[in-house]
Amino acid sequence: MERRKGKTPLLTLFILFILNSSRTHKFSYYASSGTFTTEHTSSLLHEKMVSTLSDGFTLPRSRLPPNVKSKVSVVRNLKSFDFSGAYLGSEKVPDLAFLVTNDKGLPEVRFVVEVGFSETYNSLMVNAKLWLEGTETVSLVLLAKLEETPTYKCPIKDLSDEEFAELAFPDLAEIRNEPFTISSPSGPAIYKDLVWMGKISGFLEPWKIDPLTKSATPGSRIVSHSLRNVRYSSLPI
Numbered sequence: 001m002e003r004r005k006g007k008t009p010l011l012t013l014f015i016l017f018i019l020n021s022s023r024t025h026k027f028s029y030y031a032s033s034g035t036f037t038t039e040h041t042s043s044l045l046h047e048k049m050v051s052t053l054s055d056g057f058t059l060p061r062s063r064l065p066p067n068v069k070s071k072v073s074v075v076r077n078l079k080s081f082d083f084s085g086a087y088l089g090s091e092k093v094p095d096l097a098f099l100v101t102n103d104k105g106l107p108e109v110r111f112v113v114e115v116g117f118s119e120t121y122n123s124l125m126v127n128a129k130l131w132l133e134g135t136e137t138v139s140l141v142l143l144a145k146l147e148e149t150p151t152y153k154c155p156i157k158d159l160s161d162e163e164f165a166e167l168a169f170p171d172l173a174e175i176r177n178e179p180f181t182i183s184s185p186s187g188p189a190i191y192k193d194l195v196w197m198g199k200i201s202g203f204l205e206p207w208k209i210d211p212l213t214k215s216a217t218p219g220s221r222i223v224s225h226s227l228r229n230v231r232y233s234s235l236p237i
Contacts, residue, residue, distance in 0.1 A: 043117060043118070045117055045146060045200070046115055046116075046117045046118075046146070049115050049117070049144060049146060049202075050076070050095045050096060050113070050115050053096060053113055053115070053142075053144060054074060054076070054096055057074060057096075057098075058074070061074065070101075071100055071101040072098065072099070072100055072101075073098070073099045073107070074096060074097075074098055074099075075096070075097050075099060076095065076096060076097075077093055078093065078094060078097045078099075078109070079091065079092075079093050080092055080093070080094070080097075080109065082109075082135060083130065083134035083135060084134060084135070084136070085133070085134060086133075086134070087130055087133065087134030087135075088134075090130060090134060092127065092130055092131070094109075094112045094113065094114060094127075094131070095113050095114055095115045096112065096113035097109050097111070097112050097113075098110050098111035098112070108137040109131075109135065109137055109138055110137055110138060110139055110140075111138065111139070111140045111141075111142070112127075112131045112138055112140075112141045112142070113141075113142045113144065114127045114128070114141065114142070114143050114144070115144045115145075115146070116143070116144070116145050116146065117146040117148075121143075121145055124143045124145060125143075125218075127141070127143075128141040128143060128207040128216050128218075129215075129216040131216075132207060132208070132209050132216040133209070133214075133215065133216050139208065139209070140206060140207070140208055141206070141207040141208075141216070142204060142205070142206050142207075143204070143205045143206075143207065143218075144202065144203075144204050144205075145202055145203055145205070146200060146201075146202040147200070147201050147202060148187075148197065148198040148199070148200055149198045149199050149201065150198045151198065152197065152198065155194035155195055155196060156194065167192050167194075169192070179191050179192075180196070184199070186199050186200045186201060187199040187200050201223075201224065202223075202224055203221045203222060203223045203224065204221065204222040204224075205218050205219065205221045205222075206218070206219040206220075207219065
């Protein structure tokens with residue numbers, strides 16, 4: 001598709017409207033490269049991570065002076081078109097967005113959280129650059145990357161019909177959480193001696209604009225091997 005500098009083709013906007021009406025996928029458009037990306041409906045693990053991060057910022061917000069707290073809000077699934085420069089015409093929906101009311105009484109996106117599980121780290125980096133380099137208001141982007149070790153592979157994919165029959169799986173509707181064994185808080189999950197999910201770990205990585213290069217730059221990672229020892233006070237907010 002040909003892209004005109006400084007404009008988003010009407011056909012592109014129409015396609016975005018149709019695609020984002022889908023109940024099973026979430027779509028984004030990056031004008032700087034003229035590309036679409038698609039994400040499947042968020043997994044339970046992804047949503048729990050977003051919820052955990054949201055809860056982590058709720059307490060600090062509650063302690064703000066009333067006149068300041070009233071100007072700060074945390075929202076989810078906020079569709080944003082307000083990008084400029086090479087990113088003009090882009091569209092993105094962050095996992096979490098922190099809005100601050102400016103002196104004119106208008107809400108501005110100041111801080112964004114992007115969570116990735118199936119989404120690659122490179123894709124998350126593209127998101128960070130979009131928010132920091134493509135807007136005048138966002139000053140911090142927090143990337144939260146979840147990783148599975150080893151990467152998921154269907155454990156029954158290579159079984160013969162005879163081997164599969166010997167496992168005597170119950171009907172899908174009859175399978176509950178109880179038969180699965182988890183050796184640690186982060187996995188892996190095992191059922192009938194087969195690994196259905198690897199060990200889950202993750203990290204948080206803050207991104208800011210470098211004052212000299214004016215480019216989006218990552219900060220130091222906060223690594224969590226159990227997803228239980230993340231200290232929010234360590235974040236450079």
